[in-house]
Amino acid sequence: MAVTKERVKEDVWIPTSCGQCYCMCGIRVRRQDGIVTQVEGNPDAPTGRGSVCAKGLAASHLLYDPYRVNYPLKRTNPEKGLGVDPKWERITWEEALDTIVTKLKEVQAKDPRSVYFQATTTQASEIRFGVIGFMKAFGTPNYWVSGGGLHCGNGAHFMNGIMHAAWSIIPDFANCNMPLNFGCSKGHGAGHVAVMNATQAADARVRGSKTVTFDPFQSAQASKAHEWVPIRVGTDGALALGLVNSLLNEHKIYDEEYLAYKTNAPYLIRKSDGRYKRDKATNKPLVWDKVDKRPKVHDDPSVTRVEYEDEAHEVAIFGEYEVDGEMCPTGLELLREHVKKYTPEYVEKITWVPAATVSRIAKELGETAEIGSTVTVQTSKGPKKVPRRPIATHFFRGSQGHVNSGWTCLSIDMVNHIVGAADTVGGALGLGAAVCSGYEGTGKPYQIPYPCPDGLMICGAWVYDHLP
Numbered sequence: 001m002a003v004t005k006e007r008v009k010e011d012v013w014i015p016t017s018c019g020q021c022y023c024m025c026g027i028r029v030r031r032q033d034g035i036v037t038q039v040e041g042n043p044d045a046p047t048g049r050g051s052v053c054a055k056g057l058a059a060s061h062l063l064y065d066p067y068r069v070n071y072p073l074k075r076t077n078p079e080k081g082l083g084v085d086p087k088w089e090r091i092t093w094e095e096a097l098d099t100i101v102t103k104l105k106e107v108q109a110k111d112p113r114s115v116y117f118q119a120t121t122t123q124a125s126e127i128r129f130g131v132i133g134f135m136k137a138f139g140t141p142n143y144w145v146s147g148g149g150l151h152c153g154n155g156a157h158f159m160n161g162i163m164h165a166a167w168s169i170i171p172d173f174a175n176c177n178m179p180l181n182f183g184c185s186k187g188h189g190a191g192h193v194a195v196m197n198a199t200q201a202a203d204a205r206v207r208g209s210k211t212v213t214f215d216p217f218q219s220a221q222a223s224k225a226h227e228w229v230p231i232r233v234g235t236d237g238a239l240a241l242g243l244v245n246s247l248l249n250e251h252k253i254y255d256e257e258y259l260a261y262k263t264n265a266p267y268l269i270r271k272s273d274g275r276y277k278r279d280k281a282t283n284k285p286l287v288w289d290k291v292d293k294r295p296k297v298h299d300d301p302s303v304t305r306v307e308y309e310d311e312a313h314e315v316a317i318f319g320e321y322e323v324d325g326e327m328c329p330t331g332l333e334l335l336r337e338h339v340k341k342y343t344p345e346y347v348e349k350i351t352w353v354p355a356a357t358v359s360r361i362a363k364e365l366g367e368t369a370e371i372g373s374t375v376t377v378q379t380s381k382g383p384k385k386v387p388r389r390p391i392a393t394h395f396f397r398g399s400q401g402h403v404n405s406g407w408t409c410l411s412i413d414m415v416n417h418i419v420g421a422a423d424t425v426g427g428a429l430g431l432g433a434a435v436c437s438g439y440e441g442t443g444k445p446y447q448i449p450y451p452c453p454d455g456l457m458i459c460g461a462w463v464y465d466h467l468p
């Protein structure tokens with residue numbers, strides 16, 4: 001029935017969040033006489049900032065779909081199988097809840113751990129985490145999140161957790177000049193904070209940002225890229241190692257300061273077992289101080305830079321050094337040697353990406369990274385100078401949906417780390433759970449990643465019980 005102006009008694013706009021996917025963009029919904037008549041983005045909300053995607057815009061179609069099942073059903077046919085009618089019968093909510101609660105009470109009395117919850121990624125985040133809260137209160141640790149139509153980010157999340165202390169990584173589209181998509185549709189209306197990223201990526205194109213997409217088929221993101229590079233399915237990891245090789249060994253482009261002071265690239269490695277060479281007294285990993293010409297523990301103040309502009313002795317990122325009568329190469333030296341076999345020609349054989357393209361894109365990426373450039377950003381503690389590295393490699397379902405998924409993600413992300421484009425302006429940013437300043441009145445706690453005794457980053461908070 002059409003709602004005409006004369007007959008409308010109620011006409012309100014309600015701020016809420018879209019539940020059509022896990023991004024939960026901020027929206028405003030218009031309700032006229034109890035009927036949703038309009039949905040639009042809420043410009044006051046940090047997610048979406050006034051924009052919605054086509055799916056969010058169509059939310060009322062789902063709400064008023066005459067075939068939508070919005071009441072409980074009970075299976076009455078005990079026989080199961082393909083083609084067997086389950087003989088669903090409509091029941092009341094009271095009967096449904098009584099049935100479930102009776103069963104749960106029985107199980108809880110016996111052993112609450114025998115309850116298993118299966119969640120999916122396709123529901124809005126608030127529901128998903130509500131399930132976990134309920135399980136914790138119930139007393140079972142047994143749950144799993146999967147689905148989403150695909151297996152979602154199986155290799156991506158733990159690697160992002162290890163490398164960025166975050167659930168996901170995404171280019172800082174607002175400041176990035178060269179995002180490289182490896183089988184990944186972030187920035188094209190998919191993934192986390194989808195609408196905001198899509199609008200930022202669209203604005204970036206206008207100011208000249210160049211997108212390169214590696215994808216076996218001409219996907220939406222491939223068709224919108226400035227350069228689509230077709231790649232053989234499941235070989236993204238080899239391509240990424242080829243880019244690392246080209247940067248380190250062919251073009252010799254790398255961010256020495258970042259690698260020396262913000263990563264474990266300079267840690268000395270025992271050749272005998274491939275583990276860190278450790279200080280006998282403290283058991284801490286050692287690095288080589290090129291000024292004092294001797295090994296020092298990784299967190300010795302003379303070889304540490306906490307802030308970007310702090311002074312420190314020069315730490316060796318390449319070479320090998322004698323410690324306790326044993327020659328120990330740096331971690332980056334071993335990596336540089338390891339990737340030498342990923343020549344552009346070798347990579348072409350595996351990936352079908354022409355050798356000249358591998359070499360050219362590595363060079364272009366390295367030059368676009370503007371290693372050494374800085375920018376001043378405003379922080380809660382005042383202005384702060386930070387590196388500016390406007391390139392980002394990132395990945396998702398397409399590149400990580402194969403064997404060696406985690407290693408593929410690590411290899412792709414390593415490109416960011418070689419040029420210092422990790423978690424800084426213009427680069428690949430950790431997204432979700434990385435840092436929270438806390439919110440007064442909501443109880444949301446302040447949290448920030450912290451170093452383990454070996455100096456590597458540990459997540460301050462994580463979505464699930466098990467840390468990556």
Ligand code: SF4
Pocket residue numbers: 018019020021022023024025048051052053054055056057194195
């Ligand atoms: S991305 Fe689209 S469907 Fe998902 S929450 Fe935002 S508006 Fe809704």
